[in-house]
Amino acid sequence: MSNPSVEGSAVSPVTLSNEPPVVRFHHSxxxxxxxxxxxxxxxxxxxxxxxxxxxxxxxxxxxxxxxxxxxxxxxxxxxxxxxxxxxxxxxxxxxxxxxxxxxxxxxxxxxxxxxxxxxxxxxxxxxxxxxxxxxxxxxxxxxxxxxxxxxxxNPAEPRRVAIVGANDLGLRLINSMSVMPWLGYKVIGFYDDRAPNNDVSRRLFGQNIEVKGGLEQLYQDSHDGKLDIVFVALPMRAELRMHSVIDRLADTTVSPYVIPDVFSFDLLHSRLTCLQGIPALSIYDSPLVDNGSAKRLEDLVLGLGILSVLAIPMMLIALGVKLTSSGPVFFKQTRYGMGGERIKVWKFRSMTVCEDGPNVAQAKREDPRITPYGNFLRRTSLDELPQLFNVISGSMSLVGPRPHAVAHNEFYRGQIKGYMLRHKVKPGITGLAQVNGFRGETETLDKMSGRIAYDLEYIRNWSVILDIKILWKTIFKGFVGQQAY
The missing domain is CATH 1.10.274 (Enzyme I; Chain A, domain 2)
Structure with missing residues (x-):
């Protein structure tokens, strides 16, 4: 009988199943x-x-x-x-x-x-x-x-963990383990043979970074049974290097995990899902994909409650608009809603004009188009109250990024990266930007960029609790301000 061993590189084992491999989610x-x-x-x-x-x-x-x-x-x-x-x-x-x-x-x-x-x-x-x-x-x-x-x-046999990649992602991974002692992990340290670099995605250095050795040392420690789990946290551009590490670890009994560096993207309410065992990560997603019914219930319950309280004051405001200037009581302007869909946003008319075309000038301080009574409404944000009808009808939410005129959207989407991502959720009567001082005119690109940054932060961290906090702050900080005119 011939000797089954062959000289040269290792041969991959024959795959017995015709089914493609799948990734299974871990359940506790x-x-x-x-x-x-x-x-x-x-x-x-x-x-x-x-x-x-x-x-x-x-x-x-x-x-x-x-x-x-x-x-x-x-x-x-x-x-x-x-x-x-x-x-x-x-x-x-x-x-x-x-x-x-x-x-x-x-x-x-x-x-x-x-x-x-x-x-x-x-x-x-x-x-x-x-x-x-x-x-x-x-x-x-x-x-x-x-x-x-x-x-x-303090388990009798802790699971000994190594991190391949002394970078920001690896450090974040270790910090996460430190606040979860019930996992029973004992971090041995980093393994990385790259030179220290100021680029945090490549190699960190400092007193908090303990590098046990290079990759050859990793293979030796794994072979000698000194490690149980290896997390590979190399940059996504190092694909060939990751393959090489995983292939070498196949000659050991450690359990390797690949940590994809998805944080190199500017994630927006990212979600991990699985399609028949194929993992998929959304980069720009909306919190309303999974929580749309909760958000809608919040808007209906609170919106109807607020409207019932403000119905009589709104009628008095409408009467004031009618008596102080000629023109309609309400002004409906076309703006972008969720998904970039055009909606009609209701407001009490505060100007002598009702502009809703391709070129709409933002209201400025001492704008001659604003009526005296309209000036009072705008400074107190009372002109926004009819948007409660938008909330109840479903085109807007109580809390969300403030809707801009279509003309402003078309201009700023070419000036600010990620501007249109604010339309991953419904626009709101108030928002995180407004309670943090970004109200009224945004006459400079820096001011609009600041508003967009808060809008995206809201989408990134949305929760019902965050909405309630913003509504509470709006009572004290969101109605009046130096930028409201």
Whole structure:
């Protein structure tokens, strides 16, 4: 029989399956367990509340408990409570759990109101249940975190980790591991044979960067069993180098991970998804892809509430517009909405003209087109109130980038990189830029660039909580200002 060994380079093994390889997402069994525990806790807390008050369990309470489990599960999933990759801090995790339950409460209160005429309910028991459940749930999750951190912070056999690439991405990776002790990682250090460079994507240097050696040292340590996991964090342009590292590590038993340097792009609400095992990362995406219904519910509930309060003042403002100058009460101007779609934005007329063409001049200080009464409306932002009709109809949101005239959009999109990305969400009556001083005229390119930077920061970090913070700040900072004219 001939010797099966051959001289020369190694031969790749034959692939037995005709199916292409796929990437599987990692799922935490502990978080899956706690998802079920949270559901049981919701039911159990209602049972405890009823028993403490001497009330009997009935079918109506069964319906309440099941409804709460379903609704809470939806909002918990929306808030990414059970996502291991998020690496929530304890505070962040507690906030997300609280918000998920807080969003559940209105639905349960509505169920109580609708059920009350037909069934006898223990209001005190239900109220106690709605208040106590999130407290116990948050305490339980924090306890789980503390226990896991204690068990895994000093494991008998920690997973020894090496980072290939002493760069900004590798440093960020180590910093992430340091705040997640429950992973049980022990970082050995960096391996990099490139010369130190001021380019952070290539090679960092300093007292916080411990380079154990070059790539040959990495292969030797891996071969000698000194490493368990290797994270390859080289720049994306170093594709051939990454392939070489992975091929050499195939001669060891370490588990290599490739960390793509996606942060070299200016990410905008980036999302990771998977198409039949093919990972895909969006670079410029909208938060409304996954959260459009939550944003719309927020706009409808708050928009209708605000409109009900301001209906009479708005009628008085409309009367003032009619009595102080000739022309229509409302002025509708064409602007870009979400996705660049053209919409008609409502305002109280504050000028003697109603310009809506290809050339629209921005309002300036002491602009002769502005009426005396219109000047008051613009300085107090009361001329924007009719945009509540846009919010309720769905073409605008309460919070978002302020819509610009079409003529201004067409000019600035060629002057400011990423300008049109602000249209990944609906325009708003107020926004992050406005509560940070960017209101009114943007007569210089620097001022418009500053406004756009805040608009993109809003999209990048959108959440319902951020919207509420902006609305709260608008009350004190968003209506008046030196730039409002």
């Amino acid at each position: 069994k502990i978080l899956a367990l706690f998802r079920a525990v949270d559901s049981a806790l919701i039911v159990g807390m209602l049972w405890v509340a009823l028993n403490l008050l001497g009330l009997e369990w009935s079918n109506i309470y069964t319906a309440f408990a099941i409804s709460a489990v379903i609704i809470f599960g939806f909002f918990a999933e929306s808030n990414e409570v059970y996502y291991l990759w998020r690496g929530h801090s304890m505070y962040d995790l507690g906030i997300r759990l609280f918000l998920a339950w807080f969003a559940t409460i209105p639905f349960m209160v509505l169920a109580v109101v609708l059920t009350y005429p037909f069934a006898s309910l223990g209001f005190l028991a239900i109220s106690s249940w709605l208040v106590a459940t999130p407290v116990v749930m948050i305490a339980m999750h924090i306890g789980r975190r503390i226990l896991l951190a204690k068990l895994r912070s």
